[in-house]
Amino acid sequence: MTEHSSTHTAARANPHPSSPPHLARSLSNRHIQLLAIGGAIGTGLFMGSGKTISVAGPSVIFVYMIIGFMLFFVMRAMGQLLLSNLNYKSFSDFAGDLLGPWAGFFTGWTYWFCWVVTGVADVIAIAGYAEQLWPGIELWVPGIATIIILLLLNLPSVKAFGETEFWFALIKIVAIVTLIVVGLVMIFTGFKSGPGTAGFTNLWSHGGFFPKEFMGFVAGFQIAVFAFVGIELVGTAAAETKNPEHNLPRAINAIPLRVMLFYVGALIILMSVIPWTEFKAGHSPFIAMFSLAGLGIAATVVNLVVLTSAMSSANSGIYSTSRMVFGLANDGDAPKLFGRLSRRKVPQNALFLSCVLLLAGVALLYAGKDVGVAFDMVTTVSAVCFMFVWSIILASYLVFRKRRPELHAASPFKMPGGIPMVWVVFAFFAFLVWALTTQPDTLTALLVTPAWFAVLGVAYTVVRRSPVHQARVAEWKAMADSETDTVNKLTVK
Numbered sequence: 001m002t003e004h005s006s007t008h009t010a011a012r013a014n015p016h017p018s019s020p021p022h023l024a025r026s027l028s029n030r031h032i033q034l035l036a037i038g039g040a041i042g043t044g045l046f047m048g049s050g051k052t053i054s055v056a057g058p059s060v061i062f063v064y065m066i067i068g069f070m071l072f073f074v075m076r077a078m079g080q081l082l083l084s085n086l087n088y089k090s091f092s093d094f095a096g097d098l099l100g101p102w103a104g105f106f107t108g109w110t111y112w113f114c115w116v117v118t119g120v121a122d123v124i125a126i127a128g129y130a131e132q133l134w135p136g137i138e139l140w141v142p143g144i145a146t147i148i149i150l151l152l153l154n155l156p157s158v159k160a161f162g163e164t165e166f167w168f169a170l171i172k173i174v175a176i177v178t179l180i181v182v183g184l185v186m187i188f189t190g191f192k193s194g195p196g197t198a199g200f201t202n203l204w205s206h207g208g209f210f211p212k213e214f215m216g217f218v219a220g221f222q223i224a225v226f227a228f229v230g231i232e233l234v235g236t237a238a239a240e241t242k243n244p245e246h247n248l249p250r251a252i253n254a255i256p257l258r259v260m261l262f263y264v265g266a267l268i269i270l271m272s273v274i275p276w277t278e279f280k281a282g283h284s285p286f287i288a289m290f291s292l293a294g295l296g297i298a299a300t301v302v303n304l305v306v307l308t309s310a311m312s313s314a315n316s317g318i319y320s321t322s323r324m325v326f327g328l329a330n331d332g333d334a335p336k337l338f339g340r341l342s343r344r345k346v347p348q349n350a351l352f353l354s355c356v357l358l359l360a361g362v363a364l365l366y367a368g369k370d371v372g373v374a375f376d377m378v379t380t381v382s383a384v385c386f387m388f389v390w391s392i393i394l395a396s397y398l399v400f401r402k403r404r405p406e407l408h409a410a411s412p413f414k415m416p417g418g419i420p421m422v423w424v425v426f427a428f429f430a431f432l433v434w435a436l437t438t439q440p441d442t443l444t445a446l447l448v449t450p451a452w453f454a455v456l457g458v459a460y461t462v463v464r465r466s467p468v469h470q471a472r473v474a475e476w477k478a479m480a481d482s483e484t485d486t487v488n489k490l491t492v493k
Contacts (some may be wrong), residue, residue, distance in 0.1 A: 027240050029247045031162030033254070034169040035234055035316075041172050041262050045227060046306045049267065050288075051281035052227075056220030057211040058203045058276055061267055063220040064227075068259030070428045071231055072252075074390045076415040077397040077422065078235045079252045083245055084400065084407045089327045091235045095392050096331065098399040105333045105460050106453070107392045110385045111236075112324045113452065116357050117382040118229065119317030122310045123147065123361030129307040133300065143362035150315050151355045154322070157344045158240045161319050168312035175305045176262050179286055182293050183269030191273070193292050198273045206275050215438070222435045222442060226383045227263075230313065231255070232390065236320045249413050314358070321357075322350035332466045380445035384436070385452065387429055394422045 027035070052060050081094045088094045092111065096104020123143050130142035153164045183198075185191075191198040203209065210217055234241075234251050241247055270285045274292065279285055284306070290298030326347035329339030338350040401408055401419060408414070415421070436442040464470075 027158060027162045027237055027247075028242050029250065031159075031166055032234060032237065032241055032247045032251045034166045035162070035237060035251070037169045037173060037258055037262070041169070041176070041258075041309070045263060045266065046172075046175075046284055046286055046302065046309055048223065048227060049270070050279045050283045050285050052220055052223045053267070053271065053276050053279040053285065054281055055212065055223065056216050057207065058209045058271055059212070059217045060220045060224065061203075061264055061271075062209075063217065063224045064259065064263040064267065066428075067221070067225055067228055068256060068263065070425050071228055071390070072255050072259075073415065073417060073421050073425050074393055075231065075234075075252045075255055076413075078232060078393045079248050080408075080411050080413050080415050081393070081396055081400055082235060083248065083413050084404070084411060086244065090323065091232070091389070091393050091396070092324065092327055093331075094400075095396050098396045098403065099392070101331075101464065102460060103392060103396070104331060105328070105463065106456055107389055108324050108328045108331075108333065109456055109459075110452070111389050112321050112328075114229070114382045114385045114389070115317040115321045115324075116354070117378055119314050119321070119354070119358050120361040120364065121379050122314035122317065123358050124364060125310045126307060126314065127362075127365055129303050129310065132303055133307070139365040140362050143365060144359075146311065146314060147355050147358050147362075150311070150318050151351065153315070154318055154351055155342075155346060155348060157346060161315070164315055165312060165319075168308055168315065171305060171308045172312070173262070175286070175302070176266050179289065180261075180265055180269050182295075183273050183289060186273050186293060187269070191292075193274075195274050195278045200268075200272045202272050202275045203268065206277050211276070218435045218438060221432060222439060225387075225432055226380075229383055229386050230316055232393070233316055233320060235393075236323055240323075245412070318351065318354045318358070321354040322347050325350040325353060332471065333463050377441065377445045377448065380436075380442055381449050381452065384433075384446060384449045387432065391426070391429060394425060398422055 049060075052063070056063060078091055081098075082088050082091070085094070085097075088097070090108075092104050092108035095107040123146055126146050127139045127143045131137055131139065154161050186198045187200065189198075196202065212219070234248060270279075270289055273289050274285070278288070284302055286305075287298050287302045290302065295301075325334050325338045326341075328334035329336055329350070338347065338353060340347070340349055342348045397415065398419065417424070433446070436446045
């Protein structure tokens with residue numbers, strides 16, 4: 001490392017004298033690597049891919065490739081911004097600093113809302129999978145047990161969270177790699193079954209790659225984009241990552257390879273072994289293929305994997321919501337109570353809040369089938385809000401390039417494609433929003449989403465007057481001015 005870059009790094013790593021309590025940097029490289037994988041692989045692949053395949057056919061392969069490609073640039077923009085100032089705890093911090101205090105408030109609370117809803121959905125899913133594994137069990141038992149277990153795993157230290165996510169993600173990886181290996185054996189041995197002979201020709205011999213034509217292809221985007229929710233989780237963990245300048249770039253740069261292997265690779269194998277016409281919504285393609293292979297315990301094993309995947313998602317939800325509320329509290333945008341750390345540098349009050357809110361999932365288990373319809377709509381609203389967060393990350397990058405060209409020039413982790421690529425991704429997001437208007441249920445959710453931002457707008461008019469909020473805004477401005485001056489001096493020198 002040169003004298004220039006090491007001095008620049010030191011300048012960015014030094015906390016501001018009046019900064020709030022700092023989270024502990026306890027997440028190692030292996031934690032961050034598996035956290036990135038776990039964030040990119042959800043229950044959507046294990047269970048939801050059946051529906052995606054049924055509506056789009058083999059073209060779903062291109063759907064996942066395109067979404068993964070576009071979101072990679074969002075992650076690179078996020079990485080460059082987080083590493084430009086190590087005082088940023090997450091993307092809500094750089095949004096507030098670059099776009100204005102309103103952006104930090106809207107981004108933080110919107111991301112919190114996204115994960116609370118997702119976490120409640122996970123608790124409901126966990127109860128459902130547990131009932132399949134242990135018929136007759138009272139639904140509230142696995143629901144409550146999940147919340148207690150995750151709270152106990154998160155309270156000791158952030159390292160405990162990292163270890164839990166590491167093993168959760170490893171289970172998902174083993175399941176997918178096993179599927180790919182077993183599938184390849186079936187393909188190369190010409191395995192025969194009721195649906196036909198296993199072979200790569202199944203990808204194009206049942207109506208071609210686009211059997212449902214263009215609108216079927218569009219419908220695939222509408223469903224598949226929800227599977228990538230959580231890919232930005234490494235950005236929430238930035239403040240608790242050891243050696244972030246080394247570990248964050250490694251995790252982000254590996255995203256394309258992971259998408260190709262775990263999503264695209266698994267889907268190619270599935271549709272090669274079993275023609276896409278055999279897949280149905282609500283049925284796991286993984287169970288179908290393992291059952292064909294003669295693995296009788298496939299249903300139980302895959303249910304356990306899906307249960308683990310849902311636990312992983314709920315664990316990520318508890319972690320990310322607690323850190324967001326902690327950051328918001330220190331910015332004066334949430335009650336001060338949630339800005340306190342335990343002796344082990346864990347925001348335990350914010351953790352308790354997240355777990356209390358997850359209890360809503362247990363209540364919904366007994367609320368009847370009508371709630372299921374409303375809940376599907378709410379989770380769609382949550383997914384749309386995730387797109388808002390991704391867009392804020394890109395908008396922050398545009399302002400960063402314009403306002404702080406010196407920091408951009410000094411960055412060792414520049415976003416490839418720069419400003420033109422940002423507009424390409426924005427155009428893609430516009431396409432996704434249009435795709436959501438093509439189906440009645442997602443259109444309704446899209447029209448309801450502005451209500452959340454209206455609520456935030458009202459809340460912000462109250463919060464912005466608080467002394468703590470105004471003090472943090474002034475502090476970020478002073479910090480940014482100081483940072484720019486430091487880089488300018490180093491550049492001249």
